[in-house]
Each structure stands twice: as structure tokens, then as C-alpha cells.
């Protein structure tokens with residue numbers, strides 16, 4: 001049994017004129033197991049085709065190539081890799097080294113691909129380099145910086161390091177000078193004592209000097225087969241088996257690729273980091289915004305003030321519209337409401353007599369756009385004392401003392417008046433007509449309500465600014481007391497019984513304008529404001545509560561949820577864009593490295609190991625980006641929150657749930673890591689999977 005046999009091998013190519021051309025025609029060679037066999041012939045005679053077939057870079061159209069009596073074409077993937085890695089060593093005319101890696105790495109690479117450790121590989125590589133007196137200073141040098149002769153010597157040692165049985169060398173001296181050519185030939189000659197060296201060469205002189213057998217090819221056919229020395233069939237020694245597999249070379253190449261393409265990788269990292277940071281901020285926004293808005297909205301002194309009406313609606317025929325009528329709840333209904341809503345003080349609504357928008361003057365100047373707004377009383381229970389920024393809250397309820405909010409403070413200040421020294425003159429009026437029962441056109445009695453109060457400002461509240469208006473807060477208890485004590489003089493003397501303005505409002509018909517068509521509600525306990533929403537929900541038709549604060553909350557929340565949709569959409573696009581960038585970057589690296597990949601494959605590296613190199617590069621990008629985005633997003637959210645607080649007044653609008661998300665501790669960083677790893681794995685594999693298989697023969701062809 002011989003080591004290598006070539007039997008009746010044919011290889012046919014289409015020639016340019018459309019006919020068929022034999023690159024190899026019925027070639028049969030039985031090789032010895034050691035010795036230097038030279039293959040000679042003119043250019044185009046089929047020498048490379050023959051070598052490529054033995055190197056598994058090409059396949060015969062017919063005939064067999066047997067290695068240890070087994071047909072090469074029948075090899076499965078695993079046998080294929082083993083054959084390339086351990087049984088043969090290839091030396092190319094143009095060396096095909098990894099030019100960015102150093103000498104030791106290049107020489108030891110086939111050993112490391114086989115699974116040996118870095119240490120074992122470097123030990124053997126050093127020994128071999130010493131054996132040929134290779135300059136020690138160059139061991140750690142990039143092979144790119146070596147001379148052609150040095151590169152070829154490194155390539156030969158690389159082909160020898162796994163003790164292969166066959167060395168294939170296609171014109172190894174074609175690109176170097178004659179002195180170096182002789183050194184190379186001596187190395188090959190030495191190797192051929194224990195293994196089969198198949199050498200393609202043009203150089204008749206060298207071949208004559210060194211070869212043990214010379215095979216001449218002409219137009220794909222063997223024309224001469226000259227055996228010059230007796231041939232040997234002894235078996236070479238193999239490398240010892242590997243105990244534990246090592247993968248150092250994969251991470252080494254990944255890191256070296258990462259550094260080599262650092263500019264491009266920085267771009268990927270920046271885009272991934274941007275994408276992740278914006279995701280975190282958006283998640284933080286949708287997580288924190290609602291709470292932030294509600295919390296902020298509580299910072300209104302009149303948050304718990306509302307009104308309640310009875311609502312009936314009539315459909316306007318044919319128009320599709322409905323007309324809503326509001327009525328003041330009657331006495332019986334009022335009792336029911338008091339039972340249903342025990343958390344509120346329920347009062348008559350005096351808006352008709354003392355409206356929110358009335359005339360406020362000071363020092364003869366009219367102050368516009370400032371509202372006269374009730375709070376239940378100045379007591380600590382109903383008023384949020386925490387919001388007081390300046391001044392004090394009166395200890396007794398009276399209409400002579402009022403409180404204002406910051407906006408009102410600014411408005412007053414703008415008119416040139418010092419709010420704390422000012423006396424506000426608040427006036428409104430109302431005309432009340434009393435009709436006899438049978439005549440609704442001619443009143444018998446008319447009373448005039450003149451409200452005129454001079455009030456001192458004692459304090460300023462710092463409120464939620466957004467959508468807020470300038471307000472002067474007065475005590476409703478004091479107003480109630482005042483109205484119940486001021487009489488309608490004309491009516492009282494006409495009916496010979498005392499009637500106060502309070503009586504008139506409370507006894508008014510449900511559809512009388514003086515009733516304001518509603519009752520007023522004041523939350524009894526200011527701390528209860530967090531429950532306002534749920535209290536209001538208890539209420540059933542036909543009663544409806546109107547609360548300015550809840551309306552503003554709702555408007556803001558729907559604004560935020562609309563923003564969330566928009567941001568979610570943006571996020572999806574950002575992720576697609578980032579995946580594309582990563583994919584394109586890793587694909588272009590892959591394409592750029594076609595030659596490197598071909599070399600690794602030729603040395604017996606698995607496809608999955610090669611993909612790992614590119615995936616690892618993207619995993620570095622992902623992990624660095626995730627780390628950066630976790631580090632950056634927090635201070636960024638603080639910065640945005642700071643800006644938002646100073647411009648819109650919301651505190652903690654963005655609150656990124658780092659430590660607990662959906663009640664799972666550290667879920668968010670975990671999701672981030674997983675998502676970006678997935679993103680990098682998918683974006684690396686897809687282009688590689690869909691890219692054309694690399695043709696090793698084409699990539700490694702010696703131009």
C-alpha cells in the first residue's frame with residue numbers, strides 16, 4: 001500500500017473557443033512515502049491543477065486520488081479538516097501568511113488549530129525556528145515586515161509544524177532570489193527524508209540538483225517520469241495526541257481584527273451605544289413620565305377642588321349631536337352624594353356671585369388674567385403647607401387675607417407693585433330679581449349683590465408650573481360665612497323674613513343660574529389627593545365631576561402616551577438601522593478578510609471557528625457598547641431631567657428602572673446585554689450565511 005496514489009485522473013476545462021481542454025489527462029502516479037518529487041512542465045501543462053487536487057482545493061472530473069488507500073473525494077467534513085490540518089502542509093509561491101500576526105503565531109497556527117495550547121505551539125515553533133537559525137529578534141515581528149525569503153521560511157515551518165506526511169509546494173522559489181531559493185530547497189530536501197515532498201518548479205537547475213524523481217507534464221499528460229534515487233517507504237512520526245483542546249487562536253485573531261479595524265468598530269460602537277442609550281432613555285421616559293406628571297400635578301394648592309353636576313343629555317334629532325344639560329343636584333341627591341363621597345366637603349357653589357374671573361385692582365391698577373380661586377380653608381388639613389415658598393398662611397379663615405401662587409406673584413410684580421405690601425381690591429356684583437309666582441316677566445323686588453373686599457397677601461405657593469395660571473387663593477369657609485351673614489335687604493323686608501345670599505343660593509332651583517348648576521367639592525384631607533382619581537370613579541351617572549386638575553392630568557398623560565408611541569417607533573427604526581450597520585460592517589470585514597479566511601481553511605480551521613472570530617469581534621462591540629450605554633444613560637437622564645425641571649417643571653421625567661424592571665431585579669441590564677448580543681450574532685451570521693462560499697483555489701491562486 002502506498003501513501004499517495006493518483007489513478008487515471010482527468011480534469012477538463014472549457015476552452016475559450018467553446019471546446020474542451022484537458023488540464024490533466026489520464027494521469028497516474030504512485031508516490032513514495034518520502035522523498036522530493038518534482039513536477040515540471042511548461043506553463044499551462046497542469047502542474048497546479050495536480051497539486052490543487054492533492055491539496056483538496058480542486059476535484060478531478062474522473063479517476064481517483066487515494067491517500068492511505070482512501071479516496072479523497074469521499075471525505076466527510078471532519079476528515080477533510082483533519083487531512084488539511086495534519087496530513088498535508090502547503091507552501092504557496094506567495095507564502096500566504098497572516099501578515100498582521102507575528103512569526104511565532106504564524107508558525108504555530110496549525111498546531112493551535114489542531115487544539116494545542118499557545119504555549120505548546122510557541123515551544124515547537126521556537127524550536128523549529130532555532131533549527132534553521134532564524135533571527136530571534138524577528139520572532140515577535142509582524143510577518144508583513146519580513147523579507148520574501150524570511151516569509152517563505154516561515155511558511156515552510158508552518159507547513160511542517162504538525163508533522164504532515166505530505167508537503168505540497170507550488171513554485172515555492174518563484175518569488176525569491178537564488179540564494180534564498182537554495183536555502184528553501186535545502187529545507188525541503190531535509191524534510192523529504194521523512195516525508196513526501198511534492199514540488200512544482202520551473203527551475204531546471206535546482207530540480208536537477210535536489211529532486212529524487214522528476215515528473216514531466218505536457219498538455220496535462222505525463223511525458224516523462226524519471227526516478228533518480230531509490231525510494232523509501234518508511235513511515236514518519238506523528239504529533240502526540242491532544243489532551244485538552246485550546247482555542248487561543250480564535251480570540252487572538254478576534255482581538256487583532258478588532259484592533260486592526262478600530263476606526264470602523266468605533267463607528268459601530270457609537271451607533272450601537274446611541275441606539276442603546278436612546279432605548280434606555282425612552283424606557284426611562286415611559287416608565288417615569290406618568291408618575292412624574294401626576295406627582296408634579298399634586299403640587300397645586302387647589303388640586304382637590306372640583307364641582308359636581310347632574311347631567312342629562314338630549315339628542316338633537318337628525319344632527320347626530322347631543323345636547324348636555326347640567327343641573328345642580330337637588331336636596332335629596334345632595335344627601336346621596338354626601339353619603340357616596342364622604343371624603344369631600346360638599347358646599348353650595350357661589351361662582352355666580354363670586355366668579356373666578358373678577359376684577360382685581362391694587363394701587364389703582366387693574367391686574368389682568370389673575371383668578372380668584374377658592375380653597376376650602378387655610379387649615380393645615382385641607383391645604384398643602386409644603387408648597388408655601390414665602391410668607392405665611394393665616395391662622396384664621398377670613399376674606400381679608402389671601403395667598404397667591406408664584407405665577408400671580410410674577411404678574412403682580414410686573415405691574416410694579418410689591419405683592420407683600422399690596423392691598424388687593426376684589427370686586428364683583430350680581431343682580432337678583434324676585435318674581436311673584438304668577439308673573440315671570442316683571443320682578444317685584446330687585447337686590448344688588450356687591451362684593452368688595454380688600455385683602456392682604458400673606459404668602460406665596462410654589463406650584464406645578466406647566467399649564468398653570470396666576471391665582472389668588474381665598475378661604476371658601478370665610479366666603480360661605482360672609483354670604484350667610486349678608487342679607488338681601490329688599491327681599492327680606494318684602495317677605496318680612498331674613499334672607500341671606502347664602503340662603504338664596506342653597507335654596508335655588510336646580511336650573512337657576514345663581515346655582516351655577518352645580519355643587520362644589522373640596523377634598524377633606526389634602527393627603528388624600530392621591531386617591532382623588534379613584535374617588536371620582538366611584539360616582540355613577542347621571543352625576544359628573546369636573547376637576548381641572550384631573551383634566552390637565554389626563555391631557556398630559558395622553559400627550560405622553562402619544563409621545564411613547566412615537567418614540568417606540570423611533571426605537572424600532574433605530575434597532576433596524578443599528579443591525580444594518582453592524583451587519584454591513586461585519587460583512588465588509590468578512591469580505592475584506594477572504595484571503596485570511598481561505599488561509600485558515602487551508603490550514604484545517606473549521607467554518608464555525610472562523611465564524612466565531614467575526615462573531616467575537618461583534619460581541620466585543622456589543623459588550624463595550626452596552627457598558628458605555630449603561631454608564632452614559634444615567635448621567636444623561638439626570639441632565640435631561642435637570643433641563644426638563646427647569647423648563648417644564650417636571651421632576652424625574654425620565655427614571656430608568658435599572659435595579660428593578662417589571663418587578664424582576666436587574667432585568668433591564670440583562671435584557672440589554674442579551675438584546676445586543678443577539679443583535680451582534682444575527683448581524684454577523686446572516687451576511688456570512690448568505691454570502692457565496694469562498695473558493696479556496698481562487699483566493700489562494702498565485703498571481
Ligand code: ADP
Nearest residue numbers: 013014022023042043044045046047048049050
Ligand atoms: P500550470 O500550473 O502547469 O501552469 P494549471 O494547472 O494552472 O497549469 O492549468 C492547466 C490548464 O488548465 C491551463 O490550460 C489552464 O488554462 C486551465 N485552467 C486551470 N484552471 C482553470 C479554470 N478555473 N478555468 C478554465 N481553465 C483553467
Ligand code: MG
Nearest residue numbers: 047048049170
Ligand atoms: Mg501553476
